[in-house]
Amino acid sequence: MLPHAELGTSWRAARPPMAGSHLDSAACSRQSLRVLDAVAAHARHEAEIGGYVAEAAASPVLRQGRAALGALVGLAVADVAFVESATVALPLLLAALPLPASPVVAVVPGEWGPNLAALGDRGLRVVHLPVDGWGRVDVEALDGALSAARPDLVHLTLVHSHRGVLQPGAAVAAACARAGVPLVVDMAQAVGHTDCDIGADAVYGTSRKWLAGPRGVGFLGVRPALARRLRPVAPAFAEAMLPGLSVVERMGSQEAHVAGRVGLSLALGEHLAAGPDRVLARLAGLGRHARAVLEGAGGWSVADPADEPVAIVTLRPPEGVDVAANRARLLAEGIVTTAALPARAPGELRAPVLRVSPHLDATEDEFEALARALAAG
Numbered sequence: 001m002l003p004h005a006e007l008g009t010s011w012r013a014a015r016p017p018m019a020g021s022h023l024d025s026a027a028c029s030r031q032s033l034r035v036l037d038a039v040a041a042h043a044r045h046e047a048e049i050g051g052y053v054a055e056a057a058a059s060p061v062l063r064q065g066r067a068a069l070g071a072l073v074g075l076a077v078a079d080v081a082f083v084e085s086a087t088v089a090l091p092l093l094l095a096a097l098p099l100p101a102s103p104v105v106a107v108v109p110g111e112w113g114p115n116l117a118a119l120g121d122r123g124l125r126v127v128h129l130p131v132d133g134w135g136r137v138d139v140e141a142l143d144g145a146l147s148a149a150r151p152d153l154v155h156l157t158l159v160h161s162h163r164g165v166l167q168p169g170a171a172v173a174a175a176c177a178r179a180g181v182p183l184v185v186d187m188a189q190a191v192g193h194t195d196c197d198i199g200a201d202a203v204y205g206t207s208r209k210w211l212a213g214p215r216g217v218g219f220l221g222v223r224p225a226l227a228r229r230l231r232p233v234a235p236a237f238a239e240a241m242l243p244g245l246s247v248v249e250r251m252g253s254q255e256a257h258v259a260g261r262v263g264l265s266l267a268l269g270e271h272l273a274a275g276p277d278r279v280l281a282r283l284a285g286l287g288r289h290a291r292a293v294l295e296g297a298g299g300w301s302v303a304d305p306a307d308e309p310v311a312i313v314t315l316r317p318p319e320g321v322d323v324a325a326n327r328a329r330l331l332a333e334g335i336v337t338t339a340a341l342p343a344r345a346p347g348e349l350r351a352p353v354l355r356v357s358p359h360l361d362a363t364e365d366e367f368e369a370l371a372r373a374l375a376a377g
Ligand SMILES: *Cc1c(COP(=O)(O)O)cnc(C)c1O
Pocket: 084, 085, 086, 087, 088, 112, 157, 159, 160, 161, 186, 188, 189, 205, 206, 207, 217, 218
């Protein structure tokens, strides 16, 4: 039995009916009617009273949104800023981070491809952290590795996008603190999905995945001890323009899709009201259950640890079967999934996988139907 069935029922009832089966929340979740209405209402308010006046009127809601994000990642409201996406947050942070000549960053071999590109663009040379057979950081070997060749930075993606793997974030943060190395964590797949209060020095993520907020909204959070060392672009100008804001708040984008931020703030309220512990338990249960049902269906095999407590499930195709073609075939049958290509994790993913990522309202029947559809391929 899946835990917290009532959460599934209420999550489904809060949304427009889905045409088919949505098993793609690691790409983009379905927003609730309240979130959709709040976004539309804010856009309308902008037309009625003026964009900047409407933004000022919404400032308590926006502040609550940042406070809720802070609560989830273990930071205060002044340590969190809204940006457009996770993709925007990382280069923004890296540009402000003081680094020595020839800087080195340590990551797992399965690090997300676009993050590797951003790290490379900032001139960071990548070295690998010790990992186990699933690509998870080997916590036992970590202290030794960090003291043998101390990197200038550790970057970790807490939940991977190409495989249902959760990194031991709190243990990595503790080891980085012992070694005196700042830890930056990509929480795009983690926030709203797993415990994110792990003690990282800087975090960033996105609205549209497990938090089920609007697209085009993301966040950056920096612990004060690291924020004090940042050198943001044009600080004097920003200080003059934005008096009374923290360094991190000033790094947030000022001209923005404010309606989307209002929507994310509402979605965060819904997440907190549902009870993050219960949400996490149900998502973990859904992942386990889906792996059990889908293992072997039509010759596809689960590529993740069977009991990993995340709702991202990846499937390897049988010999000679094309993942993208099957993803398209499933979509034509109304089942939304993702074909994850090796570019997502060039150091680890050797061939495409089919990613299945249910949110709270997924049912056992939907996994059975997917298993039958895979077998019919
Ligand atoms: C989706 C994703 C991102 C990018 O998020 P955006 O908001 O689209 O920029 C970054 N990292 C990981 C691991 C992701 O899955």
